[in-house]
Amino acid sequence: MRRPTITDIAKQVGVSKGAVSFALNGRPGVGEATRARILQVAKEMNWRPHSAARALGGARAEAVGLVIARPASTLGVEPFFAQLLSGLQAGLSAQSVALHLLIVEDVEAEMEVYREWASAHRVDGFVMVDLKVRDPRIEVLEELGAPAVVLGGPGRHGSLSSVWADDREAMLSVVDYLAALGHRRIAHVAGLPAFRHTQRRTRALRDRAGRLDLEEAVSVPTDFSDAEGAAATRTLLSRARRPTAIVYDSDVMALAGLGVAGEMGVKVPDELSIVAFDDSVLTRIAHPAISALSRDTFAFGRQLAEVMLEVIAEPGLRRDVRTATPRLVVRESTAPPAAWQGD
Amino acid sequence: MRRPTITDIAKQVGVSKGAVSFALNGRPGVGEATRARILQVAKEMNWRPHSAARALGGARAEAVGLVIARPASTLGVEPFFAQLLSGLQAGLSAQSVALHLLIVEDVEAEMEVYREWASAHRVDGFVMVDLKVRDPRIEVLEELGAPAVVLGGPGRHGSLSSVWADDREAMLSVVDYLAALGHRRIAHVAGLPAFRHTQRRTRALRDRAGRLDLEEAVSVPTDFSDAEGAAATRTLLSRARRPTAIVYDSDVMALAGLGVAGEMGVKVPDELSIVAFDDSVLTRIAHPAISALSRDTFAFGRQLAEVMLEVIAEPGLRRDVRTATPRLVVRESTAPPAAWQGD
DNA sequence: CTTGGATGCTAAATCGCTCTAGTTGCCGGA
DNA sequence: TCCGGCAACTAGAGCGATTTAGCATCCAAG
Structure with missing residues (x-):
């Protein structure tokens, strides 16, 4: 029938x-x-309703697209995306707009999907994540003329709207806190250098290191995987004068680093303080529990949805929303360095 | 233009x-x-091409749908889904078939999406996950007459095709191993009792416990969250005669349990052995590293894709594919119980 | 009694593509 | 020379909805 x-x-x-x-x-x-x-x-x-028939007529698709170009192995462990998705979906479904999610191999494929979905009216707009330094996707989205919101900023996303948290500010607060505890050698196990936010964090550390006159402040790039996080930690802790504090760009890497410290007999937090960018179950589950930069990712997703809907409703509109800066939640992995005896 | x-x-x-x-x-x-x-x-x-126009004409949508009804918090931490997705997508894209993924609140919403996508020809078939005991979705999919593959089994999925791993066999292998090490009191921190696979694992433990004449073999249901996993562990370890081994239904809960053991001063593996169902970065990152039931989830996803494509190509076909049984990878969290001195 | 404007509805065009039923033109064979 | 057959291509219907133009009908005001 x-x-x-x-x-x-x-x-x-x-x-x-x-x-x-x-x-x-x-x-x-x-x-x-x-x-x-x-x-x-x-x-x-x-x-x-037959959505294809509607789309043909040029009506709203009542859906927004989110295409993620990442190896699934990275995606899986990070609670960040799931939380974000959840918030995004909550915000969209309030206006009964669906979310179309696709995971692809690389940025090339991602742009191709943008073109297809746009020309087939499959979605009314796009959410773009993982903003890169000199990101080619910006141009594609601008050319397609589709409403789009970029997660990340500030700046460098052409005429598109954006929602962002201040990574620089967050990193500064961590460095200030560690310096106040007495740390003079701080290392940063960073993410992919191609990401805008990695760059901003790295630069923030360098800037502040100069101002605070720290003895050392290196950033080591990784691919966000636990393996590279562990490897970087091993290298850092093998030095003659090893850092007394390490800031990790993700919770997974922080956990891996904690493991390496244990394996090398470096006591946390007595001999090494650890801080994770991005908070989640993982940092709380760990022993000792890891101090982390925490934010309400669900709310972040919700805001993203709001801006997206506004931009769809009024094409041509450009919004730049700065969300709450992640706040440092201190747990058991941070303490004054062992050798600290005043300045 | x-x-x-x-x-x-x-x-x-x-x-x-x-x-x-x-x-x-x-x-x-x-x-x-x-x-x-x-x-x-x-x-x-x-x-x-304008996919909507194609769909209108009754052509293939060249896409399969996957709708997941789970709280995002659960989804995020489990690497299982990401791996599965990755494999699924790899298998599908070999025939340039896309994957449409949607995360919804509950099973009701999931079924509604099935109806919409089917009637709008948005996808050529569905992949269904998280098979439940007496699952209402089966009926909906059968009624829609859409090609569908169920992840889970064996049996209880009507006329739909399925791809499954033998949870029973896997659980038996763990229990046998623990019993061989000398454990007589084994606990099982299970997942949601509504899930078919939870039921099969629970039953397997109970059956084998009788055969092996174990002193104790309880299953405690949870919602898969780290919080409930931790709570269940706390309860189990607070007993006068506490279990000497605990099997967790997910890696996240195993990690949480490991944390609780540490907090209560119970030494792993000397006083407590821990095994996780499902392997991932988490079990390897942990200290001590957690023994886990491991399987190639990527390959699992690939097989799912294969079966899906077959069923789409030949509607009415019914396939039931049993994949490799997860194998126990022994790490540092399992050992003979401390008090073990022969029988 | 006529006119004007709502109101409630119909008919048909339209969206981009697929697919069937022709139509045309050319080539080879009898 | 004529015809059958095939390859190459055209015309147009149809998919399921939206949307516009237009047609009755009715009521109120002049």
Whole structure:
């Protein structure tokens, strides 16, 4: 048995297709009695809209697209994305807008999907994550003229809207705190250098190190994996004068680093303080629990949704929203350095 | 400037729409020379297909749907899904079939999405995960007549195809190993009792406990969260005669349990052995590293894709594929119980 | 009694593509 | 020379919805 169409409903009720369309979309053009009968029959026949047909007509797709180009192994462990997705979806579904998520191999594929979805009216707008230094996706989205919101900033995202947290500010607060505890040799196990936020964090550390006159402040780039996080930690702790504090760009790497410290007999927090960018179950589960920069990622996703809906409603609008700066939650992994005896 | 359509191409080349359609889809009906010219112009105009229009005509959507009804907090930490997705996508994209992923609040919403996507021809088939005891989704999918593959089994999924790993066999291997080490009191921190696989694991433990004449073998249900995993562990370890081994239904809960053991001064593995169902970075990162039931989740996803494509190609076909049983990888968290002195 | 404007509805065009049923032109065979 | 057959291509219907133009009908005001 075929799926019912508005034509079937029209026949059944004895009115025209147009009338049915008006009734089902709650717009004027039909009387109350007819409208009620149409809705009744539609329900009985278990009718539901054919989104492809709607899209053809040029109507709203009532969906936004999110394409992520990342190896799944990275994606899996980071609670950040799941939380973000959850918030995003909550915000969108309030206006019954769906979220179309696709995970692809690389940025090339990601841009191709943008083009396809845009030209097929599959979505009304895009959310772009993992802003890179000189990001080619910006240009594609601008060219397509599709509403888009970039997660990340500030700046460097052309004419697109953005929602961002201040990574620089967050990093400064961590460095200040560690310096106040007495740390003079601080290392930073960073993420992919191609990411804008990695760059901002790295630069923040360097800037502040100069101002505070720290003895050492290195950033070691990694690919965000636990393996490279562990390797970087091993290298750092093998030095003659090893750092007394390490800041990790993700919770997974922090956990891996904690493991390496244990394996090398370096006591946390007595001989080494550890701080993680991004908070999650992992930092709380660990022993000792890891001090982390925490933020309400769910709320972040919600804000993203809000901005997205605004931009869709009013194309051409450009919004730049700065969200709350992640705040340092101190747990058991940070303490004054062992050798600290005043300045 | 409007997006180019086949009509534009037809005009430009000087042929009919039909010819263009034939050429672009690589089917007979046009000469080689014309075909080449059409493809050339299509490329120049940067044309790409409008999937909605295709779907309207009743053609393949070249996409499969995966809807997950889970709180994002659970989703985020478990690497299982990301790995699975990755494998699934790899398998599908080999035939350039896309994957449409949606995360929803509950099973009701999930079924609604099934109906919508099916009636809108948005996907050619569905992958269903998290098979429940008496699962209402089975009926919906059968009624829709859409090709579908269930992850989980064996049995209890009506006329739908399935891909599954033998949870029972896996649990038995763990229990046998622990018993061989000398453990007589084994606990099981289980997942949601509504899940089929939770049920199978629980039953396997109970069955084997009888056969091996164990002193104790309890299963404690949880919601898969680290919080409940920790709470269950606390309760178990607070008993007068506490278990000497605990099997956790997920890696996250195992990690949480390990934390609780540390906090209560129970030494792992000397006083307590820990085993995790599902392997990942987390079990390797932990200290001591956690013994876990490991499987190639990526390959699992790939197999899922294969079966999905087969079922789409030949509707009505029913396949039941049993994949490799997860194998126990022994790490540092398992050992003979401290008090063990022969029988 | 006529006119004007709502109101309630219909008919048909439209969106981009696929696919079937022709139509045309050319080649080879009798 | 004529015809059958095939390859190459065209015309146009159809997919399920939206949307616009237009047509009755009815009521109120002049």
